[in-house]
Each structure stands twice: as C-alpha cells, then as structure tokens.
Amino acid sequence: MRQHAFLTGGTGFVGGHLAHELLAGGWTVTVLVRDPDTRAARQLAAQGAGLHTGDVTDPASLLAGMKPGTTAVFHAAADTSVWSRHDARQTRVNVEGTRNVVEAAICAHVKRLVHTSSFSAWGFVHGVLDETTPRSDAGTWINYIRSKRAAEDIVLGAVGHDRLDAVVCNPAHILGPGDRHNWSRMIRMVSDGSLPGVPPGGGAFADVREVARAHVTAFDRGRRGHRYLLGGEDLAFIDLVREVGRRLGRDVPRRPKPAWLLKAVARARVLGAAFGDQAPDLTPQAAAMICHHATCDSSLAQSELNYRFTPIDTLLGDTIAWMRREGMLT
Structure with missing residues (x-):
C-alpha cells in the first residue's frame, strides 16, 4: 500500500524538492497551495502531486486536506x-500556522510529522553548533529567529505531551538548483555586476537535494522528538562570492564590507522604505544575520539519516548550470 504525504510549503525551494523526492519514492502527495494556478503549483501537478487549496493559517483547510x-x-x-x-504576518504563518498544522495532524492520526525548521532557531551561537548546544538569546530580537524557535517548541511540546510523533530538521544555508529567491540573488548580482559588497559572515552550506532526502529519511528513521542539523561545507561569504566570480568570469570585491557599515546602510534603507510598500533590499535584521558566521556539526544526521554533504564546487556548479538553463544569468 502506497504511503500518503500531506505537504505544506511545496511551492517553495525546499518544499518543491521534497515533493519531488516523495513522488520519486512512490508516495502519493497532497500539497497545500494558496493558489493552484501559480507556475510552481502547476509544476507540482504535472509531476503527479495532488493540490489542495488552503493555508496554514486556516485550520479548516488543513483538516479538509489531511484525508x-x-x-x-x-x-x-x-x-x-x-x-x-x-512581523505580525510572519508570526501568524510560522507560529500560529505551525500550531494549526500540529493540531490537524493530531486529529488526522498521522504516523509522524516532519517539521522543517532552521539552524537559526538556536540564535547567534558562537562556535560550532550541534543539537546539544544551548540556545542563545543573541538574535532573538529578530522575529524570524524568534518565530522559528517558537514553532519548534510547539512541535516538540506536542511530542512531549505524547500527542504527536514528530521529528525536526534544521537546515543551514541552503544552495542548489531551483533557487529563485535566496542565494541565487547573489549569483545574479555577481553575473550582472551589481553586487555592492560582501558581508563578513559565513557558515555551513547544505545541498537542497540532500536536505529533501534527509526529510524523507527522517520519517522512516529519525528518532521521535529529535532535531537534526543539516549542514555542509563551511565557507565565508567572501570565499563563496570569489568562487562564483571565478566561475562566471566576473570581478568581485576582494574583501568583505565591515559589519558596522552594512548595519548603518540597513538602517538608512529601512528609513527610506518607511512610507512605501516595497521591502528594502537590506534591513537591520538581515544585516545582523549575514554578518554572523554560523556553522554546525551534522554528524547526528549523517549517522542516523544517512545525510551527505555536497562539495561546494559541485553544489555551485549545479546551481549555476540550472540558472543558465532557466535564463537567469546574463
């Protein structure tokens, strides 16, 4: 009998790869989508996924979708x-949305929930992070970090009260084919010569394809109530940019911008956006995150989920090749 998965976030970067991995593994997949007529939703349907219109902030749509x-x-x-x-919208989606998903999963008596979190949920930890590292209060003024941490707590709290079986995956920085909004933005800026500077941070870079595989393996083999860090090769952002520049034949900055300068620019950009609806391209929250070097130890995922690193040369090569095929690079 085929296993049936209900997937939220399937039109996103990680979720799209996760849908592909599940379908390739013989699962039947229902993907929650807000609009079934988007390009990403149509691609999922073409791959064989079923689409269910709804939203994580709408509990009734979740209950209807988890057949x-x-x-x-x-x-x-x-x-x-x-x-x-x-922030208010983000809290509704990340915190209340997760609570809604957990409650619907409990009502549907699912075998297990696999929750996608982030290594950011630990806050700004200095040194190498692993699953036993205490959380840091540094960075919790950033709502993304605060909301991802709260979402994890909801999932693991349901496990602790014996209401749900769940596993949490915590990816690091994610690279790979299919990225239209994240690190691909930096690659496009290197390509067209518009990169204004490089932040002084860095961290572990995970292959989105391996992250998706680890999620599926977490359903089968992950330990109930455990978190699994999904990292990769550790790299300073300046070294990543240099490698992109080399591959694209473009000049790039020789050294990173100082953190104080990026943070000052971010404050100015936010002030400039105060009377418009367009998000600034740099905010104080983003500046703080890209000035931090966040690395992690993925040995637990490697031993229990067969998680694998992709060398950064291969990962960048695959990402750039995909972007060229998609016409995203000049």
Whole structure:
C-alpha cells in the first residue's frame, strides 16, 4: 500500500524538492497551495502531486486536506521575511500556522510529522553548533529567529505531551538548483555586476537535494522528538562570492564590507522604505544575520539519516548550470 504525504510549503525551494523526492519514492502527495494556478503549483501537478487549496493559517483547510489514511505530514511552509513590518504576518504563518498544522495532524492520526525548521532557531551561537548546544538569546530580537524557535517548541511540546510523533530538521544555508529567491540573488548580482559588497559572515552550506532526502529519511528513521542539523561545507561569504566570480568570469570585491557599515546602510534603507510598500533590499535584521558566521556539526544526521554533504564546487556548479538553463544569468 502506497504511503500518503500531506505537504505544506511545496511551492517553495525546499518544499518543491521534497515533493519531488516523495513522488520519486512512490508516495502519493497532497500539497497545500494558496493558489493552484501559480507556475510552481502547476509544476507540482504535472509531476503527479495532488493540490489542495488552503493555508496554514486556516485550520479548516488543513483538516479538509489531511484525508483519512494520511501517513505523514511534512511541514515546510514558512515566512522568511526579515523586515519588521512583516512581523505580525510572519508570526501568524510560522507560529500560529505551525500550531494549526500540529493540531490537524493530531486529529488526522498521522504516523509522524516532519517539521522543517532552521539552524537559526538556536540564535547567534558562537562556535560550532550541534543539537546539544544551548540556545542563545543573541538574535532573538529578530522575529524570524524568534518565530522559528517558537514553532519548534510547539512541535516538540506536542511530542512531549505524547500527542504527536514528530521529528525536526534544521537546515543551514541552503544552495542548489531551483533557487529563485535566496542565494541565487547573489549569483545574479555577481553575473550582472551589481553586487555592492560582501558581508563578513559565513557558515555551513547544505545541498537542497540532500536536505529533501534527509526529510524523507527522517520519517522512516529519525528518532521521535529529535532535531537534526543539516549542514555542509563551511565557507565565508567572501570565499563563496570569489568562487562564483571565478566561475562566471566576473570581478568581485576582494574583501568583505565591515559589519558596522552594512548595519548603518540597513538602517538608512529601512528609513527610506518607511512610507512605501516595497521591502528594502537590506534591513537591520538581515544585516545582523549575514554578518554572523554560523556553522554546525551534522554528524547526528549523517549517522542516523544517512545525510551527505555536497562539495561546494559541485553544489555551485549545479546551481549555476540550472540558472543558465532557466535564463537567469546574463
């Protein structure tokens, strides 16, 4: 009998790869979508996924989508904004939305929920992070960090009260084919010569394809109530930019911008956006995150989920090749 997955966030970067991985593994997949007529939703349908219109902030739509016989819920939906004007919306999606997904999963008697979190949920930890590292209060003024942490607590709290079986995956910085909004933006800026500077941070870079595989393995083999850090090769952002420049034949900055300068620019950009609806391209929250070097130890995921690193050369090569095929690079 085929296993049935209910997936939130399937039109996103990680969720799209997760849908592909599930379908390739013989699962039947129902994807929660707000608009079934978007390009991403149509692509999922073409791959064989079923679409269910709804939203994580609408409990009734979740209950209607988790049909009897749903084996697993993969909760990858999230609001990743780093602009304080979006904090209330982000909290509704990341915190209340996760609570709604958890309650619906409990009502549907699913076998397990696999929750997509982030290594950002630990805050700004100095040194190498692992699953036993205490959370840091540094960075919790950023609502993205605060809301991802709260969402984790909801999931693990349901496990602790014996209401739900769940596993949490905590990816680091994610690269790979299919990225239209994250690190691909930096690659496009290198390509067209518009990159204004490089932040002084860095961290572990995960392959989105391996992150998706780890989620599926977490359903089968992950330990109940455990978190799994999904990292990769550790790299300073300046070294990543240099490698992109080398591959594209473009000049790039020789050294990173100082943190104080980026943070001052961010404050100015937010002031400039105060009377408009367009999000600034740099906010104080984003500046703080990209000035931090965040690395992690993924040995637990490697040993228990067969999680694998992709060398940064291969990962960048695959990402750039995909972007060229999609016409995203000049």
